[in-house]
Amino acid sequence: MKKFFTLILCAVACLSVYAQNTDLNRLVIRDKGGYTHPYAINNLDSMFFYQIDGRVAADVEVKGVSLKAAGCPADTITLAVTRSESCKSFKITCVKKSVADVITNGAICAGYFDQIESNVYNQNFTNAKMTGFDFQLLPNTEYAIVTLGYDEIGTACEMAKAYFTTPGVPVQGNPEVKWKVADVQPFSFSVTFKPNSDVGGYAVTAFGKGEAEKQFQMFGPMMNLASIGEMVKMWGYQGVAGKDTTFTWKDYTPNTEYEIYVQPWDKNGTLTDYFMIPVTTAKLGGEGVAESTIAFGGYKKDTEKNQWYQEVTITQNDQCAGHVVNLYTEEDWSKGEDAVRQSMIDDKALQYYYFKYGNETTGLYAEPETTYYVAVLSKNANNEWGPLVYKKFTTPKVSDELSKRHNIKAATRVVENKVAKSANGPVFTLDDLKKFMTVKGGLKLTGK
Numbered sequence: 369m370k371k372f373f374t375l376i377l378c379a380v381a382c383l384s385v386y387a388q389n390t391d392l393n394r395l396v397i398r399d400k401g402g403y404t405h406p407y408a409i410n411n412l413d414s415m416f417f418y419q420i421d422g423r424v425a426a427d428v429e430v431k432g433v434s435l436k437a438a439g440c441p442a443d444t445i446t447l448a449v450t451r452s453e454s455c456k457s458f459k460i461t462c463v464k465k466s467v468a469d470v471i472t473n474g475a476i477c478a479g480y481f482d483q484i485e486s487n488v489y490n491q492n493f494t495n496a497k498m499t500g501f502d503f504q505l506l507p508n509t510e511y512a513i514v515t516l517g518y519d520e521i522g523t524a525c526e527m528a529k530a531y532f533t534t535p536g537v538p539v540q541g542n543p544e545v546k547w548k549v550a551d552v553q554p555f556s557f558s559v560t561f562k563p564n565s566d567v568g569g570y571a572v573t574a575f576g577k578g579e580a581e582k583q584f585q586m587f588g589p590m591m592n593l594a595s596i597g598e599m600v601k602m603w604g605y606q607g608v609a610g611k612d613t614t615f616t617w618k619d620y621t622p623n624t625e626y627e628i629y630v631q632p633w634d635k636n637g638t639l640t641d642y643f644m645i646p647v648t649t650a651k652l653g654g655e656g657v658a659e660s661t662i663a664f665g666g667y668k669k670d671t672e673k674n675q676w677y678q679e680v681t682i683t684q685n686d687q688c689a690g691h692v693v694n695l696y697t698e699e700d701w702s703k704g705e706d707a708v709r710q711s712m713i714d715d716k717a718l719q720y721y722y723f724k725y726g727n728e729t730t731g732l733y734a735e736p737e738t739t740y741y742v743a744v745l746s747k748n749a750n751n752e753w754g755p756l757v758y759k760k761f762t763t764p765k766v767s768d769e770l771s772k773r774h775n776i777k778a779a780t781r782v783v784e785n786k787v788a789k790s791a792n793g794p795v796f797t798l799d800d801l802k803k804f805m806t807v808k809g810g811l812k813l814t815g816k
Contacts, residue, residue: 392409393408393409393410394406394407394408394409395407395409395412399475399478399479400473400474400475400476401473401474401475401476401477401478401479402475402476402479403475403478403479403482418521420454420519420520420521420523421454422452422453422454423452423454423455423517423526424452424454424455424517424518424519424523424525424526425451425452425455425458425515425517425525425526425527425528426449426450426451426452426455426458426460426515426516426517426528427449427450427451427452427515427528428447428448428449428450428460428513428515428528428529428530429447429448429449429450429530430445430446430447430513430530430532431446431447431448431495432445432446433445433446433505433532433534433535434446435505435507435534435535435537436504436505437504437505437506437507437537437636437637437638438507438535438537442499443499443501443504443505444497444498444499445462445497445498445513445532446495446496446497446498447493447496447498447513447530448492448493448494448495448496449489449492449493449496449515449813450492451492451517452517454519454520455517455518455519455525456490456518456519456520457488457489457490457517457518458488458489458490458515458516458517458518459481459486459487459488459489459515459516459518460486460487460489460498460513460514460515460516460813461481461484461486461513461514462498462501462511462512462513462514463511463512463514463592464509464510464511464512464588464592464593464594465510465511465512465531465594466584466585466588466589466592466593466594467512467588467589467592468511468512468514468529468531469589470589471514471527471529473527474516474524474525474526474527477514477516477524477527478516478524480514481516481524487813488518489813493813493815495815496813496814496815497813497814497815498513498813499814503592505534506534506594506598506639507534507535507536507537507638508533508534508535508536508537509533509534509594509595510531510532510533510594511531511532511533511534511594512529512530512531512532513529513530513532514527514528514529515527515528515529537636537638539634539638539640540566540634540635540636540638541565541566541634541635542564542566543563543564543566543567543568543632543633543634543640544563544564544566544567544632545561545562545563545564545567545570545607545630545632546561546562546563546564547559547560547561547562547630547645548560548562549645549647550614551616552647552648552649552650553649553650554622554623554649554650554651554652554725555618555619555620555621555622555649555725556616556617556618556619556620556649557616557617557620557626557647557649558614558615558616558617559572559614559615559628559645559647560612560613560614561607561612561613561614561615561630562612563607563609563610563611563612563632565610566634566635567609567610567632567633567634568609568633568634568635568636568637569606569607569608569609569632569633570606570607570630570631570632570633571600571601571602571603571604571605571606571607571630571631572600572604572605572607572615572628572629572630572631573599573600573603573604573605573628573629574617574620574626574627574628574629574647575626575627575628575629576624576625576626576627577624577625577626577627577646578627579627580596580599580627580629580644581596583599584596584599587599595642596629596642597629597631597639597641597642598631598639600629600630600631600642601631601633601639604629604631609635620649621649622649622650622651622652622689622690622725622749623648623649623650623651623652623689623749623751624648624649625646625647625648626646626647626648626649627644627645627646627647628644628645628646628647629642629643629644629645630642630643630644630645651689651749651750652689652690652725652749653684653686653687653688653689653690653747653748653749654686654687654748654749655687655748655749655750656687656748657685657687657748657754657755658684658685658687658688658689658691658746658747658748658752658753658754659685659687659688659746659754659755659757660682660683660684660685660688660691660744660746660757661682661683661757662680662681662682662693662742662744662757662758662759663680663681663683664678664679664680664681664759664761665678665679665680665681665729666679667679667734667763667764668731669766670731670733675733676733676734676735676736676763676766677731677732677733677734678695678731678732678734678740678742678761678763679729679730679731680693680729680730680731680732680742681727681728681729682724682727682728682729682730682744683727684726684727684746685746687748687749687754688746688747688748688754689725689746689747689748689749689751690723690724690725690726690746690747691723691724691728691744691745691746691747692712692718692719692722692723692724692744692745693722693724693728693730693732693742693743693744693745694712694715694718694722694742694743694744695732695733695734695740695741695742695743696708696740696741696742696743697738697739697740697741698739698740698741701741705756705758708743708756708758709743709745709753709756712743712745712756713745713753734763735763736763736764736765736766737762737763737764737765738762738763739760739761739762739763740760740761740762740763741758741759741760741761742758742759742761743756743757743758744756744757744758745757
């Protein structure tokens with residue numbers, strides 16, 4: 369250990385000499401949580417190491433939970449907190465399991481506590497009452513008490529967690545939402561929902577197959593969500609109690625599996641079990657050979673970007689579901705038709721941004737007096753690619769002296785086709801997300 373500290377001291381000394389002989393004027397330390405801690409070198413007086421033995425943590429035990437939803441005056445958690453011998457103080461909070469699962473070490477925990485309001489305690493508790501929640505504890509939901517221990521010189525050290533599940537609250541009546549798929553088209557689907565008289569409300573959200581869990585893993589910690597059902601309630605279209613409603617989802621992909629999640633709740637707002645409805649959009653095109661034709665339009669100038677482009681029209685046959693089109697220089701085309709066709713199939717970015725359903729007229733940026741190949745590859749209803757269709761052309765000479773050569777090799781569009789659409793009903797903006805990312809804190813412990 370002494371050798372290790374000596375090595376670090378040497379490194380710090382070398383850093384100081386290096387900083388004095390360069391323009392560097394900041395010392396930045398990055399912890400294991402990915403957080404950076406910068407210091408202005410002019411403000412540093414000295415650096416030294418300090419030895420504290422033993423574990424620095426505050427272990428917690430959850431003894432009981434009382435819910436306002438169950439008729440109690442306020443949400444209250446009864447718990448015990450025991451500091452280790454080297455732990456002089458601690459911070460404590462309560463979070464949903466999705467948040468606790470991503471707080472995996474002391475550095476991440478310290479970064480989390482830096483973002484919230486949290487009291488500091490320097491004593492043990494055997495039967496304390498935690499109150500002051502800025503969110504309501506939900507019945508039958510997993511949460512965690514998280515603590516962060518501090519040593520005698522105020523260093524944030526180790527975290528401790530205690531998971532627990534809140535008691536369930538009986539659902540009032542027998543809320544049930546019946547459903548029927550009303551219509552399925554290549555780009556849309558509609559479902560009619562019929563809530564019974566015990567339903568206080570419900571929410572519905574559509575995801576790609578298997579995407580709901582991925583979305584929850586991503587947004588659950590960020591938005592403090594406890595379950596997929598809670599995410600559906602927050603994101604989804606809201607159904608009205610006592611009224612049959614048909615919801616339609618538009619701008620979806622043909623011949624694709626989707627999952628509609630339905631989250632009902634009773635008259636008191638207590639969530640019931642959510643359920644899922646599978647839906648597959650209708651096929652587009654036929655099962656035969658998908659093939660498209662290429663026709664050239666004018667060679668025009670994009671005055672905003674000061675670039676020339678070749679207008680092309682792609683016309684699909686009746687077997688096509690969709691197509692992609694791309695532009696190649698003679699050098700790229702020299703790799704061979706088979707290589708070009710496979711590259712178009714393998715190019716996920718090309719398909720994501722430029723896969724087009726139906727006929728298309730678009731502009732492809734192309735330099736003057738240059739030979740190119742336009743290639744189109746089409747796909748049928750069974751997602752089978754057809755033959756590669758292409759045409760060779762040479763752009764004309766232009767007299768515009770302001771035109772510049774841009775070394776264009778890819779089929780950059782004048783107007784991009786890509787439209788990023790949400791499969792989840794209403795779309796949240798960044799400002800909306802910020803509201804959920806801010807944790808106010810305010811929890812307090814009372815008692816002994």
